[in-house]
Each structure stands twice: as C-alpha cells, then as structure tokens.
Amino acid sequence: MSDSPPPTGDEGRVIELHLPSRLGYEKVAMDTASAMAKRMGFATDRVDSLRTAVSEAVTNAIEHGNQHDAAMKVVVIFTGSEEGLTIDVADQGRKRLDAAAIDRLPDIHQVIHSDNDDKGGWGIWLIKELMDEVQFSVAPTGGNQLRMVIHLDR
C-alpha cells in the first residue's frame, strides 16, 4: 500500500461521487469529504464544519432539487488543490433553487412560531457561515449546483 497522499492541484484530479436521492446517503458524502479533508491536513474543527456544510448541501439537493426521487442522482465532485478543497454538489433540478432563498437571512421568530415544516433558508445560511466561498450556478446536467470552497491554513 502506498503512503503518498492524494496528489492535488491538477485539473481532472478529482473524486466524483454519485448518490441516490434518499435521505441517509448524504452521510456517504460527509464521510468522503472528511476522509479527503483529513488527508489534506485540515484541522478537526474545519473538518467538522465541512461535514456539516456537505450534509446541508446534499440534503438540500435530495429534498428540494430532486424532490426525494431516489432514481435521481446527486453528484458530488471533490477537487483538492494546494489552496484547499472545492466541493460541487449538483442535483437534477426537478425544482430550481429559489433565488431569494440564497440571500435570505433566516428569521428565528418565524421558525419558532411557524407551523410550516419548511425551515427553508437555514441550510444555505449555515453553509455560507461555515465555508470560505459559496457559489450557486446551473449544473451541466441542468440542475442546481452549489460550489463550496474551504481554504487550507486558516
């Protein structure tokens, strides 16, 4: 077995993960992210932040983007470099991400007093709090794509 760490930096040196849109499988993405981040040298608290952010992003993709349709895939792409780790989470876009949800600051009072199950907005807010860069775009597959970047040496 080799002791060399995963090489980083070059285009195409990526790990790609395809998951069914079923809750529970976001954990596989979390585990893959932390396996990679630990080997890249991220501190434990940063790895924990990354796990939480990945969990939120993949859960969003399963619940909203793919509407729990297990036949639809969530694609997670991990790209390591000298600067850090970039993770793209793409769904198949059964439901487009509401642009307002991206910038909305969640209102704690509304959540506490609302009977609505949809606590929308918190996941994205949390990802932005935890990660160094967050971008939303349309995936090559036509779905929603969320890119998050976590920098090394912070």
Add this chain to the structure above:
Amino acid sequence: MAHTAQVTIELMFPSELGYEKIARDAIGTLATRMGFDAERVEDLRTALSEACINAIEHGNQRQSHLRIHIACTISANRLVIVVSDEGLRFHPASLNEPASIEEKLAGLASARGMGLMLIGQLVDECGFLPSRPGQGNHFRLAIYNPPRRNAVPA
C-alpha cells in the same frame, strides 16, 4: 419509508496511488453505517485497497488520467462492490483462480497476484466479472449479513 430492493453509490477517481485511501475510508464508513462490525469493516478496507491498487497499477497502468470506477450496491443484507478500470492491461475472468503459494515459490507463477489471494480471505465473495478486451476489468467483492441494521437505509 418504502424500501426498494437496492441502491447504488458510485465513486470515481484518477489512477494514482493515494486515492484508494479516500475510497477505502468512505466505503469503510458506509459498511459501518450498514451495521458491519469493526473487524469485518477492517477486512473490507484492506480488500478494497488491494482491489483498487490492482486496478490502478495493472488495469490502468498508473495512467492517472484513466479513471477507477467503484460501484457499491447496498441491499438489506449485503454490500456488493465492483471496482472497474479501463483495462489497459486486460485480466481475463478465467484467471480468477489465483496461483497457489507453492506454485509461486516454485517460480511457476508470478509473485504478484498475492493481492487477489488476500482479498479472497477477507470478503465473502470475490472475483473478476466476465469481460472482453476493450471493456475494462471489473472486480467484484461482496460482504454479507451485517449483525445489526443501521443508519443507511437500503
């Protein structure tokens, strides 16, 4: 939650030593979440590493732009993993039966191939799937019957 028969997770990475560790960690954790105990997970991790290293070194001849593809199929009582390479060097399924240690010591067989023998000791089933030159090598390994059912829904 309605249970469909099985679900598949795919993981792809470049043919470069080091990446098999990410696969080993991610899929080892998946097996833990399925309820396999620590000893069986450790065996699976070793077997999967060997299978990936074989695919990187032999099947893809360490050409990093060629991909290793891992498909994990999860059902209630088993985890089936197929490690595929692009078959730069082809391994016919007819060579499934590894040479014995006696044959190796006598110089009648390659000293390599110990990996396959080892994998056979560690998992419930393993072997190359039928394939032809140009279709890549597909090595299948499976473990059965986790003692308890756990967090990842099948």
